[in-house]
Amino acid sequence: xxxxxxxxxxxxxxxxxxxxxxxxxxxxxxxxxxxxxxxxxxxxxxxxxxxxxxxxxxxxxxxxxxxxxxxxxxxxxxxxxxxxxxxxxxxxxxxxxxxxxxxxxxxxxxxxxxxxxxxxxxxxxxxxxxxxxxxxxxxxxxxxxxxxxxxxxxxxxxxxxxxxxxxxxxxxxxxxxxxxxxxxxxxxxxxxxxxxxxxxxxxxxxxxxxxxxxxxxxxxxxxxxxxxxxxxxxxxxxxxxxxxxxxxxxxxxxxxxxxxxxxxxxxxxxxxxxxxxxxxxxxxxxxxxxxxxxxxxxxxxxxxxxxxxxxxxxxxxxxxxxxxxxxxxxxxxxxxxxxxxxxxxxxxxxxxxxxxxxxxxxxxxxxxxxxxxxxxxxxxxxxxxxxxxxxxxxxxxxxxxxxxxxxxxxxxxxxxxxxxxxxxxxxxxxxxxxxxxxxxxxxxxxxxxxxxxxxxxxxxxxxxxxxxxxxxxxxxxxxxxxxxxxxxx
RNA sequence: GGCCCCAUGGUCAAGCGGCUAAGACGGCGCCCUCUCAAGGCGCAAUCACGAGUUCGAUUCUCGUUGGGGUCACCA
Numbered sequence: 001x002x003x004x005x006x007x008x009x010x011x012x013x014x015x016x017x018x019x020x021x022x023x024x025x026x027x028x029x030x031x032x033x034x035x036x037x038x039x040x041x042x043x044x045x046x047x048x049x050x051x052x053x054x055x056x057x058x059x060x061x062x063x064x065x066x067x068x069x070x071x072x073x074x075x076x077x078x079x080x081x082x083x084x085x086x087x088x089x090x091x092x093x094x095x096x097x098x099x100x101x102x103x104x105x106x107x108x109x110x111x112x113x114x115x116x117x118x119x120x121x122x123x124x125x126x127x128x129x130x131x132x133x134x135x136x137x138x139x140x141x142x143x144x145x146x147x148x149x150x151x152x153x154x155x156x157x158x159x160x161x162x163x164x165x166x167x168x169x170x171x172x173x174x175x176x177x178x179x180x181x182x183x184x185x186x187x188x189x190x191x192x193x194x195x196x197x198x199x200x201x202x203x204x205x206x207x208x209x210x211x212x213x214x215x216x217x218x219x220x221x222x223x224x225x226x227x228x229x230x231x232x233x234x235x236x237x238x239x240x241x242x243x244x245x246x247x248x249x250x251x252x253x254x255x256x257x258x259x260x261x262x263x264x265x266x267x268x269x270x271x272x273x274x275x276x277x278x279x280x281x282x283x284x285x286x287x288x289x290x291x292x293x294x295x296x297x298x299x300x301x302x303x304x305x306x307x308x309x310x311x312x313x314x315x316x317x318x319x320x321x322x323x324x325x326x327x328x329x330x331x332x333x334x335x336x337x338x339x340x341x342x343x344x345x346x347x348x349x350x351x352x353x354x355x356x357x358x359x360x361x362x363x364x365x366x367x368x369x370x371x372x373x374x375x376x377x378x379x380x381x382x383x384x385x386x387x388x389x390x391x392x393x394x395x396x397x398x399x400x401x402x403x404x405x406x407x408x409x410x411x412x413x414x415x416x417x418x419x420x421x422x423x424x425x426x427x428x429x430x431x432x433x434x435x436x437x438x439x440x441x442x443x444x445x446x447x448x449x450x451x452x453x454x455x456x457x458x459x460x461x462x463x464x465x466x467x468x469x470x471x472x473x474x475x476x477x478x479x480x481x482x483x484x485x486x487x488x489x
Numbered sequence: 490g491g492c493c494c495c496a497u498g499g500u501c502a503a504g505c506g507g508c509u510a511a512g513a514c515g516g517c518g519c520c521c522u523c524u525c526a527a528g529g530c531g532c533a534a535u536c537a538c539g540a541g542u543u544c545g546a547u548u549c550u551c552g553u554u555g556g557g558g559u560c561a562c563c564a
Binding site: 185 | 491492493494495496499500501502503511512513514515522523524525526527528556557558559560561562563564
C-alpha cells in the first residue's frame with residue numbers, strides 16, 4: 001500500500017522549526033517509500049485566525065523544498081484540505097458515535113466545569129467528572145428540545161489499560177483511568193482538533209501519522225476513536241522534541257522546549273538572519289535522526305539524498321538541543337560549496353548596498369566564500385572599503401611580522417612610488433611587493449603588513465594585501481597609502 | 490501531583506553482551522600563512538547512580554536520581 005503522510009499545521013502565521021522538522025520527517029517518511037505527502041490546514045479554532053497565515057505555510061514549504069502532493073492550493077482526490085471547509089462532515093460522525101453508545105451529549109456549562117477545577121484539592125489536577133455520561137434519555141431529549149447548549153464527549157473506557165505500538169518508542173501502555181471523556185464537538189458545533197484530526201486522517205487515507213512526542217500519552221484516545229468507528233489504526237511515528245538551552249536568573253543553564261527565548265525559532269526568522277533554507281533543512285534533519293549504512297557519518301545532504309537516506313530506525317527517542325553553532329557550520333559548508341551564480345545571487349544585494357561593481361565580483365567571491373558563515377556578514381567584512389578613518393597607528397606594530405612604526409614608514413616610503421607606477425592587477429601588485437622584499441632581504445610579511453594596514457585601516461581584512469588593494473582600486477589605494485605614510489610622520 | 494517517555498563528551502550522536510566506546514559541531518594545540526578565515530594534523534572530553542542477570546555489561550531487568558511531555562469546549 002502506498003504510504004500517505006500529512007502535515008497539518010494550524011495557520012498561526014509563524015512556522016516553528018520544530019513543526020518544520022515534523023513536516024520534513026513526514027515528507028521523508030512518505031518520499032523514501034515513494035508515497036504521498038499531503039498538506040492539510042487545521043483551522044478549527046476561529047479565535048486564532050490570523051490574516052495571511054496560510055500563505056506563510058505555503059511559502060515555508062516551498063522555500064524549504066517540501067513539495068506536497070495534495071493540498072488546499074493544488075487540490076487532490078481527498079479534499080477539501082482545509083478543515084473549515086470540511087466542517088459539515090464532523091458532526092454526523094460524532095452523532096454516529098452517540099447512537100452507538102460510544103459518545104454522549106454533555107450539557108455542563110463552562111461555569112460548572114470551572115467550579116470543578118476550583119474545588120479541586122491543592123495540587124490536584126482533575127478532569128471532567130463525567131456528570132452527563134449517564135443521563136437518562138428523557139432528560140437528554142428534554143434539554144435538546146429546550147435548546148440547551150451542549151458538547152459531544154467521547155465515552156472513554158473507565159478501567160483496564162490501552163496499549164499501542166509506536167515505531168520509535170515501541171509499545172506504550174496507558175491506564176485507561178488516565179483517559180478523560182474528551183470533547184469531540186464543541187458548543188459552537190465545531191470539532192475539536194483531536195476529533196477532526198482522526199476523521200481527517202482516516203478519510204484522507206493517511207497511513208503514517210508522524211507527530212511530536214507530546215502526543216504519546218493522548219494517542220490511546222485517538223485509537224479509541226478509530227476502534228469505535230471500526231477503522232484501522234495508522235502507523236505511529238512519534239518524534240522527540242527539540243529543546244533550547246538558556247540561562248536562568250541564577251545563572252544556571254537550563255534546557256527546555258525550544259522557544260523564543262532561545263533565539264530565533266521561526267523558519268523565516270532564521271532565513272532573515274542569513275541561514276539558507278537548504279542549510280536549515282539539512283541541519284534539522286540531523287536533529288533527532290542519524291543516517292546509517294552508506295550515509296553514516298555524513299553531515300551534508302541535499303533533499304534528494306535525505307529522501308534516499310532517511311530511515312525511521314535512525315530516529316532517536318531522546319530530545320535534542322538546537323545548536324546554533326552547528327547550524328552556522330552547516331550554513332558555511334553550503335556557502336563554500338556554492339557555484340558562482342548562486343553565490344552572486346545571494347551576495348548581490350549586499351554588494352549593491354556597498355556600491356561594489358561587477359569588476360570585483362569574482363575576487364570577492366573568492367575571498368568571501370571561506371570567510372562568511374552567513375551572507376549577512378558581508379557588510380561587516382567589507383566595511384573597510386567605504387570607511388577609512390584615522391586608525392590607531394599602533395596597528396602597524398605586529399610582532400610576528402616584526403613590523404614596527406619605523407619599518408612601516410620606511411617601507412611605505414619605498415613602495416608607494418613603486419605601486420604608483422605599476423600595473424594594477426593581482427600578479428603585478430604581488431610581484432612588486434615580493435620583489436621589493438627580496439631586494440631588501442625582507443620577509444614578505446614585513447612588507448605586506450604595513451601596506452595592508454595602511455590601505456585598509458583595520459587589522460583584520462578578508463583576503464591579503466594584494467586583494468585589499470585590488471578591491472580599493474588604484475586611486476583610492478594610493479590616496480590611503482599616502483595618507484597613512486604622512487601620518488607616520 | 491498522577492500518568493507517559495527519555496538518559497553515551499558542552500552539543501548532535503554511532504553502538505544493539507566481549508570495541509583502545511565511531512563521527513560531527515564547539516574548545517584547545519600545531520602546521521600553513523601579510524591579518525582573518527579556509528585547509529591539514531593532533532589533543533582534551535561521554536556510558537547519571539545503585540542493585541541484579543551473565544563467564545562478561547554502555548548494551549538486558551529492577552530501583553534511585555535527573556530531564557522532558559501530558560493531564561482544555563487550544564491546535
